[in-house]
Amino acid sequence: MDRSPHLALSPEQSAIIDWFATNARDLPWRAAECTPWGVLVSEIMLQQTPVVRVLPRWQEWLERWPTPAALAAEPSGEAVRAWGRLGYPRRALRLHAAALRITEEYDGEVPGTVAELKSLPGIGDYTAAAVAAFAFGVRATVVDTNIRRVEARLFSGLALPAPTLNAAEMALAESLLPLEATNSVRWNAASMELGALLCTARSPQCALCPVRASCAWIAAGEPEPIYRPKGQPWAGTDRQLRGAVMAVLRATDSPTPWDMFFTEPVLIGDAELSRSLRHLHALESENSRLERILQDLLQEGLAQRSAAGLSLPG
């Protein structure tokens, strides 16, 4: 009662936070007993990856490596292998590197400030703010794709946020962040969840939205997006080839003979992967591209070479 006026939430913010209180998903990294390490692992896994795909991997990781020190004690290749098919395996490598830094420089405790978190590999603006807010209760401006979309529609009347995060969006997000820490965390989590569950990129469920009456996008007549998102090609790309090679390396503990990547048939892993790699190889009149890909993977530390062939670092 009787709070200072400048600490008050706007009606829209109160409505979204109230909606979150009864509609939030029961995700394990939101549990009270979840450690900062658990939050950090979840945030890395969730980068560009749907929740449903993350859930089983996150459970496995936290059981196997309940602390940063536990992960740091194993070779990075184990992290990459346990990453499974989450995609962007560099995330696993960087998370392992972050665990090493946390173990050595922070006595095994995940740091709790945005600046410290951002200095760790694989942690950028979003993840640093998210871990600080959700694991430590820090007032930090969390801006992810969901929050950007919610704020673009609700306050800017746009169908979608800009192609890349810009200064105006950041300023808007900062101006909206509640001053009091607990409320700021609630706002971050609630606006993100609204974007994930109702205010979705396609077919938003406005009928269920707690702030539909004050939504600038609805008021404007739900205009179409101003731009056309750039699609990312896949078939025949380096990414597809890298993915196929990584799948082969993940599937076995023993090094894959180097020549096996250039000769047919590739009989490692399951049949689907074998077909995939053979197909890609057949498309190449030269092997220079595959050679380059393998060198890239070696240089990045996603793979290591030995006399016996190529394998995950171990």
Add this chain to the structure above:
DNA sequence: AAACCGTGGCC
């Protein structure tokens, strides 16, 4: 700044 980096599900 724009391109690159995996994967799979959905309409």
Add this chain to the structure above:
DNA sequence: TGGCCAAGGTT
């Protein structure tokens, strides 16, 4: 069916 999308980071 295939383009779009998913709690981004790095160069």
